[in-house]
Amino acid sequence: MKDVKDVRYRGSLLPEQPTIEQVREASGDYVAIALEVMRAIVDRYERNPDYGWIDTKIHLVSGRDFSEEELIRGRRTVYGWIQGRGLEALVGHARWFRNHLQGPEIENLLQQMDCMIREILGRIRSVREHNCGHVFFYMTPEGEPFLLSREDGIEIIRLEEDTPHNFSDLFCAKGMLAAGEYLEDTETIQEAESYCLAVDEAIWSGTFASDQQSTDPQNPIQPVAGRLTHGPRMIQVGTAALLCECTRDSKYVEFGLRLVRHILDRYVNLEGRWPNLQEYDFVEFLDGENRPYRQHGEIVSDPGHALEFVGLSLKFLSTVREKGLASEEQLREIETLEGIMPSLLRHLFGYGFQDGPGGICKAFGLLRRTVLNAEMPWWSLPETMRAALYCWNVADTAEKPACLDVLRACHNAFIRHYVRPELHLMAVQTRNARGEVVDSIPATSDADPGYHTGLCLLDCLDVVL
Numbered sequence: 001m002k003d004v005k006d007v008r009y010r011g012s013l014l015p016e017q018p019t020i021e022q023v024r025e026a027s028g029d030y031v032a033i034a035l036e037v038m039r040a041i042v043d044r045y046e047r048n049p050d051y052g053w054i055d056t057k058i059h060l061v062s063g064r065d066f067s068e069e070e071l072i073r074g075r076r077t078v079y080g081w082i083q084g085r086g087l088e089a090l091v092g093h094a095r096w097f098r099n100h101l102q103g104p105e106i107e108n109l110l111q112q113m114d115c116m117i118r119e120i121l122g123r124i125r126s127v128r129e130h131n132c133g134h135v136f137f138y139m140t141p142e143g144e145p146f147l148l149s150r151e152d153g154i155e156i157i158r159l160e161e162d163t164p165h166n167f168s169d170l171f172c173a174k175g176m177l178a179a180g181e182y183l184e185d186t187e188t189i190q191e192a193e194s195y196c197l198a199v200d201e202a203i204w205s206g207t208f209a210s211d212q213q214s215t216d217p218q219n220p221i222q223p224v225a226g227r228l229t230h231g232p233r234m235i236q237v238g239t240a241a242l243l244c245e246c247t248r249d250s251k252y253v254e255f256g257l258r259l260v261r262h263i264l265d266r267y268v269n270l271e272g273r274w275p276n277l278q279e280y281d282f283v284e285f286l287d288g289e290n291r292p293y294r295q296h297g298e299i300v301s302d303p304g305h306a307l308e309f310v311g312l313s314l315k316f317l318s319t320v321r322e323k324g325l326a327s328e329e330q331l332r333e334i335e336t337l338e339g340i341m342p343s344l345l346r347h348l349f350g351y352g353f354q355d356g357p358g359g360i361c362k363a364f365g366l367l368r369r370t371v372l373n374a375e376m377p378w379w380s381l382p383e384t385m386r387a388a389l390y391c392w393n394v395a396d397t398a399e400k401p402a403c404l405d406v407l408r409a410c411h412n413a414f415i416r417h418y419v420r421p422e423l424h425l426m427a428v429q430t431r432n433a434r435g436e437v438v439d440s441i442p443a444t445s446d447a448d449p450g451y452h453t454g455l456c457l458l459d460c461l462d463v464v465l
Contacts, residue, residue: 007032020464078139140154228287237316245323375430
């Protein structure tokens with residue numbers, strides 16, 4: 001246990017060819033980042049008790065709070081994604097702090113976080129009840145789902161029982177499950193488990209529908225007929241890890257293996273299944289015949305999403321091993337999957353990381369081997385750091401240094417270019433090909449509530465400590 005008063009952010013960088021001991025020493029900054037972000041989230045929540053939602057509505061470039069007049073940025077808009085992710089993050093941080101930090105300050109912070117967990121959980125459950133079991137990307141503070149209207153206003157919509165499950169449902173189901181297990185609330189665990197299974201059924205039946213609304217012209221997200229994304233299954237791998245962690249039920253081993261297997265079998269170029277692509281290329285979309293989807297004559301890869309898949313998959317597989325849930329046959333499959341991941345990591349990093357400005361590009365063309373969208377969101381760096389350390393954990397001795405090289409590049413880019421020490425150690429959202437911070441919104445204008453950054457860094461700490 002470490003006394004919380006000894007936690008300090010130092011902005012440590014990793015040297016060329018780092019050792020795991022050097023990574024362990026630098027990882028003290030991960031604790032500082034996680035702690036300071038949670039302090040800010042708690043402070044902002046308690047500052048406006050009547051709001052009742054996680055509030056990360058802060059401009060990460062200027063440091064100002066978004067105003068009420070800014071419709072999609074201000075507190076008139078609640079993002080279902082942020083609340084579900086934020087609830088899971090609150091639980092993950094609280095659990096880690098309890099196990100690793102001590103002192104009066106951390107005890108007080110944990111009491112505040114526990115209160116937030118109960119209240120945000122209650123708000124999400126209430127919104128689901130009001131909306132026939134669903135949550136939505138855009139909501140009013142009262143929980144009314146809406147779309148943006150042509151007149152720069154909002155159009156309230158109705159969600160019904162037969163409304164397709166969406167990404168907000170996926171994130172909120174995960175958050176509810178984590179909260180239920182943390183609070184030892186059997187009723188919430190059962191409700192969340194059923195919610196997770198309903199989302200999973202929607203994914204496999206093809207009824208799942210994205211509720212994301214477009215905020216960045218360079219990153220259009222509208223669904224295209226006949227274009228199939230791996231996205232819901234990739235994120236659902238994280239659900240599989242949580243289900244194994246929270247329920248200790250061995251049936252969720254196959255639940256997760258099915259997701260990992262599907263993505264590797266359909267979206268990754270293994271054993272030369274697509275001769276015009278390189279081994280380990282990861283396509284973002286398939287067409288109706290399970291071939292790489294061509295968009296303007298190019299096949300698109302989102303390296304950040306692909307690297308996120310590596311980290312989530314290895315977290316799931318690690319959880320299965322830790323809990324002793326797998327059969328002998330499943331363990332053999334797990335060994336095979338673990339053997340693929342270090343090579344997949346290196347290949348994806350090789351075409352995704354932009355060494356000059358320091359970041360991972362948003363889109364890469366696999367045919368012309370060129371960057372299609374040079375903007376570099378923050379979230380792909382901590383996701384890749386998690387993937388790199390999980391890969392290091394399962395890699396052969398000869399492969400381990402390459403995994404730490406990937407970690408070093410992402411760690412240094414994140415610390416140098418994204419983390420803002422003067423703004424709660426939060427990370428700016430997006431930089432461009434010249435390395436300049438730009439004001440485009442990757443998905444939501446809300447700052448990360450500890451999901452992409454904090455949960456990944458805590459997983460890194462669990463590997464190295």
